[in-house]
Amino acid sequence: MSRLDATDLAQRLGRQAEGVCRFYLSNGRKQGNYWQVGDVRNTAGRSMFVRLHDSAKGVAGKWTDPATGEHGDLLDVIRESLGLIDFADVAEEARRFLSLPQPESEPVTFRARTPPVPSGSSEAAHRLWRMTQPITGSVAEAYLRKRGITDLRGAANLRFHPNCYWRPEGDGLTETWPAMIAAVTNLNGKVTGAHRTWLARDGSAKAPIDPPRKAMGDLLGNAVRFGEAQDVMAAGEGIETILSLRQAMPPMPMVSALSAGHLAAILFPANMRRLYIVRDNDPAGDGARDSLVDRARGAGIEAITLSPMLGDFNEDLVMRGLAALRAEVRVQLAPEDVSRFMVLAA
Structure with missing residues (x-):
């Protein structure tokens, strides 16, 4: 039999997509028109989807794993599930599954694909x-x-x-x-x-x-950053909390650490001299504030806490309005920072 290229093999495997999945992705299960499994290496789970039938959305055998961004066809499934490296071995295994004769000539050059990354x-x-x-x-x-x-x-x-x-x-x-x-x-x-x-x-x-x-x-030590870090910065937990505070003083650089635990561990820019700690009104927020105050002072950085009237600054913004938010923040800032960061919002 003449040499089959990778496309031919992938198409033949696609016509038997469910059988391929049952054999090489045995830790998964059929869900409607898809085979669902943890990943292309046959880990148990539900992240990866293999199309079992041709449709307007795509051809049978194509798969994607949203958790990692990986995608490919059933040749990739054979390679990854068995831990193969060379395409010659992948093609040999595919032909064995399809009951096709092995070629007498050179192996097919394997096409490149997106390499896997951990979920x-x-x-x-x-x-x-x-x-x-x-x-x-x-x-x-x-x-x-x-x-x-x-x-x-x-x-x-x-x-x-x-x-x-x-x-x-x-x-x-x-x-x-x-x-x-x-x-x-x-x-x-x-x-x-x-x-x-x-x-x-x-x-x-x-x-x-x-x-x-x-x-x-x-995530540890890192953050979602708004504005370029300067000598003065504000840091808090939630993205919406920080964005709400920025409505009152857009020029001030701010970061969202995403949680109380990560807030306590943020890393300080080298030129930091004053840190505003944006507090949430809850026990976790109090604990993060206390830990961050101690770390900042230990690094020679002045630490000032900004406290909301309600649960957090987004709640203040929604329930009380921007003018009230500006007023409550203004009295908590160092005097020189009022003119520096609130002048545009006055």
């Missing part, structure tokens, strides 16, 4: 970030407007994904929802992680899923 890793976060779109005019911008956040100057680390995959913590099918994506970066601006906030399709609220927010990548 939840920094590289997976990089891939997600590269798939995002500008936030302007998006569902994410509409959502922020509903939260009173209209000024997004200096918010380049916020973008939008129209169909971001969401997986439940336990059993259940993976879903897709619009999402606001925030880049987590280190002090040098390198993306180390990503934070996803899944949204209702009209941007009216968060998506009706639990949890509606998740972070991935290397």
Whole structure:
């Protein structure tokens, strides 16, 4: 028999897609028109989807793993599930499965594909970030407007994904929802992680899923940054809390650490001399504040706490309005920072 190229083999495997999945991805199971499994290496789970039948959406045998950004065909499944390296071995195994004779001549050159990365890793976060779109005019911008956040100057680390995959913590099918994506970066601006906030399709609220927010990548010490770090900076937990405070003083650089635990561990820019700690009114917020105050003072940095009237500054903004938020923040700032950072919002 004449030599088959990779496309021919992939197409033949696609015509037996379910059989291929049952054999090489035995830890998965059929879900409608797809085979669902943890990943291409046959890990148990529900992240990866293999199309079992040709349709308007694609051909049988094509697969994607939203958690890592990997995708490919059934030749990739054979290679990864068996840990093969050379295409000659992959082709031999495919022909064995298809009951085809082995070639007498040279092996086929294997086409390149996206290399795998660990789920939840920094590289997976990089891939997600590269798939995002500008936030302007998006569902994410509409959502922020509903939260009173209209000024997004200096918010380049916020973008939008129209169909971001969401997986439940336990059993259940993976879903897709619009999402606001925030880049987590280190002090040098390198993306180390990503934070996803899944949204209702009209941007009216968060998506009706639990949890509606998740972070991935290397988070410890890093943060979602708004504006370039200077000698004065504000740091808090949630993205919406920080964005709300920026409505009152857009020029001040601020960071969102995403949680109380990560707030206590943020790294300080080398030229930092004053840090405003944006507190949430809860026990976790108090603990993060106390830890960060101790660290800042130990590094010779002045630490000043900014406290909301209600639960957090976004609640203040929504319930009391921007003028009231400006007034309550103004009296908590160092006098020189009022003129420096609030003059444009006066």
